[in-house]
Amino acid sequence: MTHTSPGYPARDRDGHPHSTVRRIASAVAGRWPTYLGIALAAATLFDGDGGPNGALIVTVAALSYLTVAVLDRPGAVWLVIVVLFGIGTAADTVGIGYWLAFGPIALIVTVIGLVRGQLRRPGLYVLQAPQMLVVGVVVLLAEYGGLEFAGYLVAAALIGHAVWDVAHWRANKVVTRSLAEFCFVIDSLLGLGIIILLVLA
Numbered sequence: 001m002t003h004t005s006p007g008y009p010a011r012d013r014d015g016h017p018h019s020t021v022r023r024i025a026s027a028v029a030g031r032w033p034t035y036l037g038i039a040l041a042a043a044t045l046f047d048g049d050g051g052p053n054g055a056l057i058v059t060v061a062a063l064s065y066l067t068v069a070v071l072d073r074p075g076a077v078w079l080v081i082v083v084l085f086g087i088g089t090a091a092d093t094v095g096i097g098y099w100l101a102f103g104p105i106a107l108i109v110t111v112i113g114l115v116r117g118q119l120r121r122p123g124l125y126v127l128q129a130p131q132m133l134v135v136g137v138v139v140l141l142a143e144y145g146g147l148e149f150a151g152y153l154v155a156a157a158l159i160g161h162a163v164w165d166v167a168h169w170r171a172n173k174v175v176t177r178s179l180a181e182f183c184f185v186i187d188s189l190l191g192l193g194i195i196i197l198l199v200l201a
Helices: 020-029 032-046 050-071 074-093 098-116 125-144 150-171 177-200
Strands: 003-005 008-011
Touching: 032 050, 032 177, 050 074, 050 098, 050 125, 050 150, 050 177, 074 098, 074 177, 098 125, 125 150, 150 177
Parallel strands: none
Antiparallel strands: 003 008
């Protein structure tokens, strides 16, 4: 409820004047996942390894959704993202390839989810294993299939996962909305960026 008096600005229920700057600052702060996604997408593209890094990013995103669905703890998704990205980066650094690490993790998590029932729940939960499979197949084809259009496959996986992010944001299930927002921004921008770079190359 607001209170107004002649010659004085509107006040909130606590008697404090409304501050346009405060409202703008609050709105801007609330969009931090978007800004983080933009920054990371730009850094990935400008690094020159948009395709390979995009493949890792979309794989981490897909596996994070699957893992958090099985944990049934949406708030844990940011920690899961960081841990999986660390595992994938470490695997690539030592030369074994992140899929040799992610493959067993995805299989174990899927089996646990099916046995315990989380991945048999209706709605988005039952679709987590299939989305992991689709992303996995596309990325593996792009990275190891020797295809001339491999970069476009990675871009398609990213854009497809951006649609997946929107579905989760709207439903507000499985993962937090902040993660879904962040993931949508980085997936869509990175996917479109890769396509633009391929066309211009």
